[in-house]
Amino acid sequence: xxxxxxxxxxxxxxxxxxxxxxxxxxxxxxxxxxxxxxxxxxxxxxxxxxxxxxxxxxxxxxxxxxxxxxxxxxxxxxxxxxxxxxxxxxxxxxxxxxxxxxxxxxxxxxxxxxxxxxxxxxxxxxxxxxxxxxxxxxxxxxxxxxxxxxxxxxxxxxxxxxxxxxxxxxxxxxxxxxxxxxxxxxxxxxxxxxxxxxxxxxxxxxxxxxxxxxxxxxxxxxxxxxxxxxxxxxxxxxxxxxxxxxxxxxxxxxxxxxxxxxxxxxxxxxxxxxxxxxxxxxxxxxxxxxxxxxxxxxxxxxxxxxxxxxxxxxxxxxxxxxxxxxxxxxxxxxxxxxxxxxxxxxxxxxxxxxxxxxxxxxxxxxxxxxxxxxxxxxxxxxxxxxxxxxxxxxxxxxxxxxxxxxxxxxxxxxxxxxxxxxxxxxxxxxxxxxxxxxxxxxxxxxxxxxxxxxxxxxxxxxxxxxxxxxxxxxxxxxxxxxxxxxxxxxxxxxxxxxxxxxxxxxxxxxxxxxxxxxxxxxxxxxxxxxxxxxxxxxxxxxxxxxxxxxxxxxxxxxxxxxxxxxxxxxxxxxxxxxxxxxxxxxxxxxxxxxxxxxxxxxxxxxxxxx
Numbered sequence: 215x216x217x218x219x220x221x222x223x224x225x226x227x228x229x230x231x232x233x234x235x236x237x238x239x240x241x242x243x244x245x246x247x248x249x250x251x252x253x254x255x256x257x258x259x260x261x262x263x264x265x266x267x268x269x270x271x272x273x274x275x276x277x278x279x280x281x282x283x284x285x286x287x288x289x290x291x292x293x294x295x296x297x298x299x300x301x302x303x304x305x306x307x308x309x310x311x312x313x314x315x316x317x318x319x320x321x322x323x324x325x326x327x328x329x330x331x332x333x334x335x336x337x338x339x340x341x342x343x344x345x346x347x348x349x350x351x352x353x354x355x356x357x358x359x360x361x362x363x364x365x366x367x368x369x370x371x372x373x374x375x376x377x378x379x380x381x382x383x384x385x386x387x388x389x390x391x392x393x394x395x396x397x398x399x400x401x402x403x404x405x406x407x408x409x410x411x412x413x414x415x416x417x418x419x420x421x422x423x424x425x426x427x428x429x430x431x432x433x434x435x436x437x438x439x440x441x442x443x444x445x446x447x448x449x450x451x452x453x454x455x456x457x458x459x460x461x462x463x464x465x466x467x468x469x470x471x472x473x474x475x476x477x478x479x480x481x482x483x484x485x486x487x488x489x490x491x492x493x494x495x496x497x498x499x500x501x502x503x504x505x506x507x508x509x510x511x512x513x514x515x516x517x518x519x520x521x522x523x524x525x526x527x528x529x530x531x532x533x534x535x536x537x538x539x540x541x542x543x544x545x546x547x548x549x550x551x552x553x554x555x556x557x558x559x560x561x562x563x564x565x566x567x568x569x570x571x572x573x574x575x576x577x578x579x580x581x582x583x584x585x586x587x588x589x590x591x592x593x594x595x596x597x598x599x600x601x602x603x604x605x606x607x608x609x610x611x612x613x614x615x616x617x618x619x620x621x622x623x624x625x626x627x628x629x630x631x632x633x634x635x636x637x638x639x640x641x642x643x644x645x646x647x648x649x650x651x652x653x654x655x656x657x658x659x660x661x662x663x664x665x666x667x668x669x670x671x672x673x674x675x676x677x678x679x680x681x682x683x684x685x686x687x688x689x690x691x692x693x694x695x696x697x698x699x700x701x702x703x704x705x706x707x708x709x710x711x712x713x714x715x716x717x718x719x720x721x722x723x724x725x726x727x728x729x730x731x732x733x734x735x736x737x738x739x740x741x742x743x744x745x746x747x748x749x750x751x752x753x754x755x756x757x758x759x760x761x762x763x764x765x766x767x768x769x770x771x772x773x774x775x776x777x778x779x780x781x782x783x784x785x786x787x788x789x790x791x792x793x794x795x796x797x798x799x800x801x802x803x804x805x806x807x808x809x810x811x812x813x814x815x816x817x818x819x820x821x822x823x824x
Contacts, residue, residue: 256311258307309357320371402453406444407423438613443581449493450498493597495593502568512569527540527583556571586598626665677816681776
């Protein structure tokens with residue numbers, strides 16, 4: 215019974231542009247999907263804007279011509295005479311750029327660049343300003359046009375105090391920022407309900423400001439990508455940057471506010487570019503509170519996916535935050551730690567459904583969002599599209615790590631072997647032969663199935679050993695860091711306690727997981743039963759099957775436990791440094807080690823396409 219809840223590019227600039235803060239603001243979606251877009255237009259407001267700005271009211275504004283010679287009394291003569299070349303346009307008011315999807319106002323009195331959505335022109339989406347340390351310029355001194363072709367526009371902006379920026383526009387959603395020598399980074403102001411630092415091997419780091427009631431600044435160990443889920447659930451801000459030593463800080467609203475939000479992002483750029491993109495669609499993300507009413511029954515919520523994409527959420531599985539992609543059908547899943555349960559999220563046509571249980575508890579809230587697209591006709595770019603467009607495919611190869619997301623195989627003979635290549639599946643196939651009395655006639659089949667099973671066990675033992683080596687190395691690293699930096703010791707000790715759970719679990723299960731020698735002995739005994747017909751063969755086969763499954767089941771469980779322990783370490787390293795700015799780089803190193811360990815999991819560790 216379903217109960218109802220709720221209702222219903224990275225191209226470089228022309229030679230000669232100075233290396234200053236470079237903000238490339240461009241709107242993507244229509245061009246990327248083959249639709250016509252408006253030209254990029256530079257406006258002159260003709261007088262300085264005051265305390266209030268209405269980007270929709272352009273009365274008295276003037277379009278700046280793409281041909282500078284039209285400003286001369288005799289344009290043809292000016293074009294033929296180099297003496298006229300190089301004359302700059304002088305703004306009488308403030309500069310405004312509109313490319314059909316966003317409008318950016320160069321608000322001189324405030325010293326900020328204000329972005330408005332052309333989907334909702336009254337909506338101020340965000341403000342941008344350069345940073346020199348933590349200071350911002352008070353005013354914009356002047357703007358200079360560097361490029362104005364109708365398809366592209368670039369302006370250099372000079373701020374009080376000597377900092378400057380170059381802003382270039384075309385028809386993509388991307389914002390590129392390149393700091394100058396006298397500016398350390400950029401500040402973005404917006405109404406952001408949640409921050410998400412995605413990861414394509416581990417679990418995403420989801421930052422909920424309400425969980426930090428007494429904290430003003432959070433330091434995020436994001437590597438190359440951050441999502442801002444903007445208030446209203448209709449806008450998504452994507453921020454990307456190339457690999458360097460950037461520092462990202464999120465400024466929270468005043469302490470004590472009932473509904474705290476992220477009100478600013480400060481990114482120290484380490485001399486590298488920063489890129490922004492605004493993605494807009496009704497319901498592009500959604501927050502669903504999880505209450506006891508979700509427990510042990512199907513629940514349909516009011517949110518509907520606005521387009522085809524790989525929609526995901528994060529729920530608590532056996533006490534661990536876990537990413538769950540929404541599936542297209544309802545069904546069960548077996549996991550090494552919690553066992554069998556109903557997969558918790560899926561789409562039933564246009565309906566979004568949940569089935570939560572004691573194994574995946576309804577706690578807190580479920581944030582629904584997407585990172586990757588799914589269909590070629592999606593009318594909007596995905597965060598991964600933005601990542602590729604800004605950082606380039608080569609850099610994204612390491613970030614997206616498609617090889618590392620592929621499950622390792624425990625199938626010895628691929629499609630030629632036992633399809634359910636595990637101790638349960640292989641013993642089931644072998645026992646079927648013995649039950650038919652065909653063990654002698656089909657001895658080669660039995661021997662092949664036994665070989666598949668030995669291979670499966672060997673891969674499990676090999677993977678468990680990888681986890682043990684990881685745990686030893688990371689525990690040693692944490693102890694060394696603790697001795698070097700005593701102030702971090704409580705943080706590092708808590709992480710070491712997580713890492714040492716792997717050898718502890720191994721010691722508990724050591725007698726049950728057996729050894730490769732034990733598997734070889736079972737192999738010899740199983741194959742020996744195919745030498746001749748005997749009434750005792752079936753009972754012996756069934757007894758051996760229990761031993762095979764007992765060993766394999768213990769290995770399945772230990773493998774899943776190890777996987778969850780490393781993921782917990784990965785998560786806690788990230789969350790634990792948010793209010794410890796000095797520990798961010800150390801957290802990145804720990805998370806990098808965890809990510810390397812989590813690459814190519816087995817299907818018994820996590821489902822495919824995690």
